[in-house]
Amino acid sequence: MMRDAVQFESADSRVTRPSFWNALPERWTSDAEETLVCCHVRQETHDVKSFFFRSPLGRAFVFEPGQFVTLELDIDGETINRCYTxxxxxxxxxxxxxxxxxxxGGKVSNWLHDTMKPGTPVRMLGPAGEFTCARHPAxxxxxxxxxxxxxxLMSMSRAHHDLAExxxxxxxxSARTPDDIIFARELDLIASNHSNFxxxxxxxxxxxxxxxxxVTGFLSLPLLKLVAPDFMEREVFTCGPAPYMQAVRSLLDEAGFDRRRYHEESFSFETLHAEPDAGAAVEAGVPAAGAPANAAQFNISFTRTAREISCGAGQNVLDAARQAGVRLAASCTQGMCGTCKVKLLSGQVEMKHNGGIRQREIDQGMVLLCCSKPLSDLVIDK
Incomplete structure (x- = not known):
């Protein structure tokens, strides 16, 4: 039955209709609107919090479950980029x-826990990433x-639950103690609503x-067989600390699992890729490991530090800079976080990034050094 449109009036004239009630909100992109606003903070466990963000213009977030975003934070006068799933x-x-x-000791995680609250603006880039069940239907x-x-994996589980899949x-x-299980109650709720979860x-x-x-102890092959006797038939998604994922790969290999149906992801930017010791620098111009000795070499000039190095045609600029003892900020080294973003003043590069840079930034001459290989001599504003 069709109904006439209903007009709503607030008793308080200062209250306006929230933009997120619009039927078809515009899609959010970091190119169109880079600053979001924190709208809620939820304590999950004693040392874990969830931070919720909203578009001030009411735009909708479109992403695949399992993808990540990059936060651009100003902490103690320093701009720091961190990726979070x-x-x-x-x-x-x-x-x-x-x-x-x-x-x-984590600079970013402690800042978020101590500082981020409803109303706090934050610059965000993304979403990006390929670790998602949406690309591997099973x-x-x-x-x-x-x-x-x-x-x-919680994002994937929530998506299946919300869509009645x-x-x-x-x-x-796996967790340290029962009190450290994140989302324990919500996972129980999903399991109670879906018979196959x-x-x-x-x-x-x-x-x-x-x-x-x-169960107390650690994940093992006998335990996995007990919990999921048919695990050999399943599409497997794994995320956690590096030693945990190594253990998972080992036990799956022991069982003869088909690695083509295995997918993993790990982000730990608080401890990943510490800056190299400047005393360990090698002579500029030495080819990267695995690069042909006669590969083309290009000159890379850093204007602010007045440093010049050589970089092979098949070598990422960040790797060449580190080999030459040039200290540059970097986190993920995979083109995701944006930490190594710089202005390219002249020259051309081949850049294969994973979402860590906006298109408008590329149009303005910005590049990510960790995933850029020179096609000519370069002059970099750094």
Whole structure:
């Protein structure tokens, strides 16, 4: 039955209709609107918080579950870029959330936990990334995560739940203690709503939960066979600390699992890729490992520091700079976070990035040194 449009009036004339109630909001892109606003902060565990962001113009967030965004933060007078996996569901497009564990000594995670609150603006880039079940459709999935590596798999789980896609999913999460299980109650809710969604938790120790009924110890092949006897038939997605993922790969290889159906992701930018020791610099012009000795060499000039180095045609500029002892800011080294973004004053490069730079920045002559190979001599504003 058709109804006439209804006009709404607020008793308080100062209250306006929120833009996110619009039927078809415009899609958010960082090129059109780089600054979002924090609208909510939620404590997940004693050292984990989720931060929710909204477009001030009411734009909607479109992404694939498992993808990440890059935050551009000003901390103590320094601009720092950090990648964080989106933890929210793409089926709830009016907000986007990240979930961050406080890392002892971590500059960014501690700043977020101590400073970020509703109303705080933040510059964001993305979304980007290929770690997503949307690109690997399957009837049966196995999600394996540890610690804060749960976030991309939670986004995938939330998406299936919100879209009423009752796929056969086994979600197995490892944590230090039961109190460290992120999203425990929500995972239980999803499992209660979807008959084919099953969860299993394994904790290193019980901690303060002396009545913990679950498994203690570590993920093992016998335990995996117990929780998911048909795991050999499933599409596997894994995220967590590097030692955890190495253990997962080892036990799957032991079982003879087809690696073509294995997908993994890991972000730990608080500790990844420490700057090299300047005393370990090698002579400029030495080809990168694996590069032909007779490969073309280009001259790279850094205007601010008055440094000049040589870089092979098949070598990323960041690698050549580090070999020559030039210290440059960088985090992911995979073209994702934007930390090594600089202005290219002259010359041309071949850049294959993974979402860490905006198109308008490329149009303005910006490049990411970690994923740029020279096609000519270069002059860089650095």
């Amino acid at each position: 989106i933890s929210s569901s793409p089926a709830r497009p009016h907000t986007v959330s990240i979930t961050v564990k406080r890392v002892p 009837h049966k999935y196995l999600f394996l995560s540890a610690g804060s590596g749960i976030t991309p 009752d796929r056969d999913i086994v979600f197995m999460h 099953r969860t299993a938790f394994v904790c290193e120790r019980v901690g303060t939960r002396t009545n913990w009924p679950g």
